[in-house]
Amino acid sequence: MRGTNQSSVSEFVxxxxxxxxxxxxxxxxxxLSMYLATVLGNLxxxxxxxxxxxxxxxxxxxxxxxxxVDVCFSSTTTPKMLANHVLGIQTISFSGCLxxxxxxxVFADMDNFLLAVMAYDRFVAVCHPLHYTxxxxxxxxxxxxAGSWGVASLNALLHTLLMARLLFCADNTIPNFFCDVTPLLKLSCSDTHLNEMMILIAAGPIMITPFICILVSYVLIGCAVLRVPSTKGIWKAFSTCGSHLAVVFLFYGTIIAVYLNPLSSHSAEKDTVATMLYTVVTPMLNPFIYSLRNRDLKRALGKVIGRKTCSYLC
Structure with a gap:
């Protein structure tokens, strides 16, 4: 990347x-507490x-x-912010920012794809149990x-290369705790129409298509569950779907609010809170939401924790 040759800005604040x-x-x-909870819970x-x-x-x-992916996603932004606080600095280099x-x-796209794949997996398990295996x-x-990793990497590379071609002049202050595409486009003194167009053309469908697949999967799951005669079975299924859908709406709602709106409609405060939700809060909540309601997983976690505790005490 030739950011320093193309721009008078060598670092961002x-x-x-x-x-x-x-x-x-x-x-x-x-x-710090949220990051440690995220890493410990997911690991x-x-x-x-x-x-x-x-x-x-x-x-x-x-x-x-x-x-x-959630551990990597949270580790992309939070450690840098914590290190900046400890060291008393607020800067990040141009190459480090990109x-x-x-x-x-990459990790936002992977979260997106995996949520859709998990919804499809549940659809097959509920609606076609005899053919699941x-x-x-x-x-x-x-x-x-593997396909999700490939598409996510190519999409991220596209937007990073488009960002690297822009010029950044005097203003280098980012009103956030990490380098995000929206505030960077606002700071650029170049024409950003191509970048904005590619966000809508490439990033938009990549985020919205899996979201639609998730909704369709859960509509079909709901129709199948309603045909179950057991009230207890219906309540259990809807309770599990509700937890997953809560994470889905939190993740997609904040991303759509930040990335799929015109730059003129953005405000620093709203964008910062929204990005915090999907980069810090959602990765921390995922292990609890997907695990605490799952009896088999709780049993496995209990064995792992018990084994580690026993080894430590011995």
Whole structure:
């Protein structure tokens, strides 16, 4: 990338959430706690899925991949913000900013694809239980995840290269705690119409199509569940779907609000809160939402925690 040759800006200033020292200390402790909870919760879930042979099924395979992506997603932004607070600096280099934006796109797209794949997996399990093992083979699961990584990487590379061609002049202050595409486009003194057009043409369908697939899958699941005569079975199924849909609407709602609106309609405060929700809060909540209602996973987590505690005490 030739950002420093094309631009007079060699680094950006990340303002974060607050300029008040007392508020910054509180926010530092809050974000540190949330990040540790995110890493610990998701790593425990990955360990439980990988060590318990009863969890070697497509659903838990996708869940393990989602946990890995959530750890990487949160690690793309939060550690840099925490390090800046400890070191007393607010800057990030031009190349570091583009790198952070690239990985942010990759992991956001992967979260997006995996949520859709998990919805499809539940659709097949509920609506076609007799053909589940035939349809959801290991080869298909691996292809779905590998294809998701490929599309996510190419989409992120496209927007990063388009951002690298822009010029940045005097203003280098980003009113957020990480490098995001929207504030960077606002800071550019070049023509950003191509970047905005590609966000709508490329990034838009990549985000909206899986969201539509999720909604269709759950509508079909709901229709199938309503035909079940057991009231307890219906309530259990809708309760599980409600948890998943809560994460889906939180994730997609904030992303659509930030990225699929004209730049003129954005405000720094709203964008910062929205990006915090999908980069910090959602990855932290996912292990709890997907695990606490699952008896098999809770049993596996209990074994992992008990084994580690016993080893530590011995």
């Amino acid at each position: 990340l303002l974060g959430f607050s300029t008040q020292p007392q508020q910054q200390r509180v926010l530092f402790l809050l974000f 425990l879930l990955i360990l439980a899925v990988s060590t318990d042979s009863r969890l070697h099924t497509p659903m838990y395979f996708f869940l393990g991949n989602l946990s890995f 790198t952070q934006m690239y990985f942010l796109f 035939i349809k959801m083979t290991r080869q298909l699961c691996a292809q779905l995840v």
